[in-house]
Amino acid sequence: MSRTPFHLGIALDGAGWHPAAWRDASARPEALFGPEYWVSLVVEAQSAGIDLVTIEDSFGLQSSGYGPFELRGDEVRGRLDALLLANTIAARVPGIGIVPTVTTTHTEPFHTATGIQTLDHVSQGWAGWRVQVSGRSHEAAHVGRREIPVLDPARTASGADEEQTALIRQLFGEAADAIEVARRLWDSWEDDAVIRDVPTGRFIDRDRLHYVDFESENFSVKGPSIVPRSPQGQPIVFVLAHQAVPYELAVAQADIVAITPHSDEHLEQILGELGDAELAVERRAGEPLRIWAEAVVLIEDTREAAVAALAALDELHGSPYASDALILADTAENVAAQLLRWQQAGISGVRLRPARLPLDLERITRGVVPVLAETGVLDRPYDALTLRERLGFAPAANRYASARSETAELIESASR
Numbered sequence: 001m002s003r004t005p006f007h008l009g010i011a012l013d014g015a016g017w018h019p020a021a022w023r024d025a026s027a028r029p030e031a032l033f034g035p036e037y038w039v040s041l042v043v044e045a046q047s048a049g050i051d052l053v054t055i056e057d058s059f060g061l062q063s064s065g066y067g068p069f070e071l072r073g074d075e076v077r078g079r080l081d082a083l084l085l086a087n088t089i090a091a092r093v094p095g096i097g098i099v100p101t102v103t104t105t106h107t108e109p110f111h112t113a114t115g116i117q118t119l120d121h122v123s124q125g126w127a128g129w130r131v132q133v134s135g136r137s138h139e140a141a142h143v144g145r146r147e148i149p150v151l152d153p154a155r156t157a158s159g160a161d162e163e164q165t166a167l168i169r170q171l172f173g174e175a176a177d178a179i180e181v182a183r184r185l186w187d188s189w190e191d192d193a194v195i196r197d198v199p200t201g202r203f204i205d206r207d208r209l210h211y212v213d214f215e216s217e218n219f220s221v222k223g224p225s226i227v228p229r230s231p232q233g234q235p236i237v238f239v240l241a242h243q244a245v246p247y248e249l250a251v252a253q254a255d256i257v258a259i260t261p262h263s264d265e266h267l268e269q270i271l272g273e274l275g276d277a278e279l280a281v282e283r284r285a286g287e288p289l290r291i292w293a294e295a296v297v298l299i300e301d302t303r304e305a306a307v308a309a310l311a312a313l314d315e316l317h318g319s320p321y322a323s324d325a326l327i328l329a330d331t332a333e334n335v336a337a338q339l340l341r342w343q344q345a346g347i348s349g350v351r352l353r354p355a356r357l358p359l360d361l362e363r364i365t366r367g368v369v370p371v372l373a374e375t376g377v378l379d380r381p382y383d384a385l386t387l388r389e390r391l392g393f394a395p396a397a398n399r400y401a402s403a404r405s406e407t408a409e410l411i412e413s414a415s416r
Helices: 035-047 082-090 109-122 137-143 153-158 162-187 244-253 264-280 303-317 332-344 359-375 399-414
Strands: 007-012 052-055 097-103 128-132 194-197 202-204 236-240 256-259 290-299 326-330 349-354
Touching: 007 035, 007 290, 007 359, 035 052, 035 082, 035 359, 052 082, 052 128, 082 097, 082 109, 097 109, 097 236, 109 128, 109 162, 128 162, 162 236, 162 244, 162 399, 236 244, 244 256, 244 264, 256 264, 264 290, 290 303, 290 332, 290 359, 303 326, 326 332, 332 359, 349 359
Parallel strands: 007 052, 007 349, 052 097, 097 128, 128 236, 236 256, 256 290, 290 326, 290 349
Antiparallel strands: 194 202
16 A cells, blocks of 8 residues: 555534534534633544644635525524634644634735734644635625625536626635735745844844735735744645636645545546646646545444434434535444545545534544554654644745845856
């Protein structure tokens, strides 16, 4: 079996990804809006060697799909701000990636960039950003800067509605600009810009702070950042993508793209679409895009028990649970076997969505992880000092420092 490191992420959301999970006997619905609940989940993940956790967020209360918003009383509604919560967790749980969701559509990229930089400082180099686009009309109404019509995902996916397709391209184009702004701001302080030289009275070296001077139809950002360069330099950018336009965003700007295959044939199709996206857009300078897969997992001692547990949750909810990702209701061994099949197909990691929290998280960490560990695919640097290092990324070069060094070399060469 291949010894290429295989990486594991956990997607944390409320009481779990099944909408009736909060009613399960194992759930802790009374704890959802307190930090201790979230810290305990991340401690569980970190203790098992999970590489990163993501925290869901949005600009509106949770809803299903892109249709009219429904304020259902039988599902979890409300959540803590993901970026603020991430800082709370990071200060208490070291050595695991903390990747909050931050929406680009209604957020100024300067605020996002400095927020993620701050998280990288607090976590001492374990921060990431899960980029999300808001295409929901009720979320736009919270901000009032624009109107977004109700989208029909089926028509958007087929390309049958040119107006919807144009809007999707606009939203994801804005997201690409937001990531580019953030990346430039993350580089706007060189590593040695802070001097702290008391005798000379110099706290910073002004020559090592840089204007980013970004201009597009979406943003105009001068820079530099208000936050000094963080431990990773470039925190990890994570994009979940399902269609051609999001694939293009991921290819252009992400470090990791998460995909949602439902079968071997579907995985092959997605990989082909990603290949098409690579031909359609120019990727930023840096390392190849890492491809992760996603699945919802519900784990019991037997497959029959897992299927029955899923059916019981569906009955509580009043309808079968549907997800964009594959739903694995099975044993820990069979879930691990599916992940290994993805790994053999070239997938470099997975982000697992526990159907029930904390129950299925514990069954991942105590059941799935040991099975994977026995195969050797989880052999990776557990002594890594940053998330980039843990995931096998090279240290992030600073574009402005590199440009300044090249200029200095040219001047020195010309003076010889």
